[in-house]
Amino acid sequence: MTKPLIYDLSTAQLSQVLQELDQPAFRLKQLHQGLYNKLYTSFEEFDAIPKALRSALDERFTVEPLSVAKTLRSRDGNTEKKLFSLQDGNLIETVLMRFERRNTLCVSTQVGCPMGCVFCATGQMGFVRNLSAGEILGQIIHFQKELRAGDEALRNVVYMGMGEPFLNFPNVSQSLDYLSDPERLGLGARHITVSTVGVIPRIAQFGEQHPQVNLAISLHAPTDELRTRLLPANRQYPLEKLMQACRDYIAQTNRKLTFEYALIDGLNDSPEHARQFAQLVRGMLCIVNLITLNPSKKYATPGSPPARVQAFRDVLVEHGVRVTLRLRRGLEINAGCGQLASAENPN
Numbered sequence: 001m002t003k004p005l006i007y008d009l010s011t012a013q014l015s016q017v018l019q020e021l022d023q024p025a026f027r028l029k030q031l032h033q034g035l036y037n038k039l040y041t042s043f044e045e046f047d048a049i050p051k052a053l054r055s056a057l058d059e060r061f062t063v064e065p066l067s068v069a070k071t072l073r074s075r076d077g078n079t080e081k082k083l084f085s086l087q088d089g090n091l092i093e094t095v096l097m098r099f100e101r102r103n104t105l106c107v108s109t110q111v112g113c114p115m116g117c118v119f120c121a122t123g124q125m126g127f128v129r130n131l132s133a134g135e136i137l138g139q140i141i142h143f144q145k146e147l148r149a150g151d152e153a154l155r156n157v158v159y160m161g162m163g164e165p166f167l168n169f170p171n172v173s174q175s176l177d178y179l180s181d182p183e184r185l186g187l188g189a190r191h192i193t194v195s196t197v198g199v200i201p202r203i204a205q206f207g208e209q210h211p212q213v214n215l216a217i218s219l220h221a222p223t224d225e226l227r228t229r230l231l232p233a234n235r236q237y238p239l240e241k242l243m244q245a246c247r248d249y250i251a252q253t254n255r256k257l258t259f260e261y262a263l264i265d266g267l268n269d270s271p272e273h274a275r276q277f278a279q280l281v282r283g284m285l286c287i288v289n290l291i292t293l294n295p296s297k298k299y300a301t302p303g304s305p306p307a308r309v310q311a312f313r314d315v316l317v318e319h320g321v322r323v324t325l326r327l328r329r330g331l332e333i334n335a336g337c338g339q340l341a342s343a344e345n346p347n
């Protein structure tokens with residue numbers, strides 16, 4: 001039987017455990033330091049606390065939410081993808097992208113995903129289960145430890161891996177609290193981004209609970225007809241309502257929103273699509289991230305060629321939209337979301 005993950009406990013729950021074990025209150029701080037500062041992966045390592053307490057905790061909990069099943073590195077060494085095995089044997093992926101002094105980690109929030117976006121390997125796997133907050137944090141802690149050993153640091157965390165974060169809102173929300181808590185991992189909220197295909201009811205809740213965390217919307221198409229073909233969730237959350245929710249979010253938080261748009265050759269990348277997109281975001285405090293689609297085994301259409309990307313970008317810029325072009329990373333290691341897990345898990 002698997003033991004509960006200690007990272008899933010709230011401060012109150014951890015204090016309660018310590019009380020039950022007749023421990024003084026200051027042990028909580030020592031535990032937090034071992035977990036989030038020293039990044040220990042076994043209770044044995046907690047040398048600041050008595051041995052008897054380490055054993056008692058070890059009987060009840062585990063500190064290791066995941067183990068590495070496979071590691072792939074891009075040829076230039078700048079992109080590293082890990083396939084992690086969870087305690088129950090399910091597989092998830094996490095990708096580290098090294099930019100100069102901006103190491104960015106892309107974490108998963110679910111095993112599989114129910115959203116079924118047609119170009120996404122995770123979407124084609126279907127949904128298995130939500131990750132707990134501790135399993136989300138475990139991915140970050142693993143890479144933090146690895147980076148620290150190489151005298152590097154993690155600068156940004158993006159919730160853009162396997163799964164739709166807003167369908168796992170309570171656990172994602174708890175992980176955001178712990179990630180940005182100075183007493184825990186202490187990453188500035190503005191260095192964290194959560195990406196959604198647009199689960200409208202959660203957008204306002206996210207703005208209320210995490211106003212400093214960045215929000216990205218995966219748009220990928222400027223009309224309902226095309227977007228529903230690519231992202232079936234658009235049927236439930238159509239563009240007009242989604243854009244209204246985005247405007248409300250900006251008014252609520254006064255934060256800039258990011259729209260992600262994966263350019264797919266001949267499908268959503270014409271100048272007319274760009275004009276329609278510009279109309280949608282007109283006057284909004286936002287930035288558009290363009291990226292060419294990562295090819296995957298089950299979705300044959302390639303990403304747009306450079307000339308079409310440039311033309312698309314130019315139209316947006318002409319309409320006053322702020323645009324960034326994101327580099328496609330780690331092609332040779334299947335860095336696109338879910339590609340490695342679906343290859344390892346052929347169901």
Ligand code: SF4
Nearest residue numbers: 113115117120123163
């Ligand atoms: S793109 Fe994101 S939301 Fe869509 S199926 Fe893939 S993981 Fe799920």
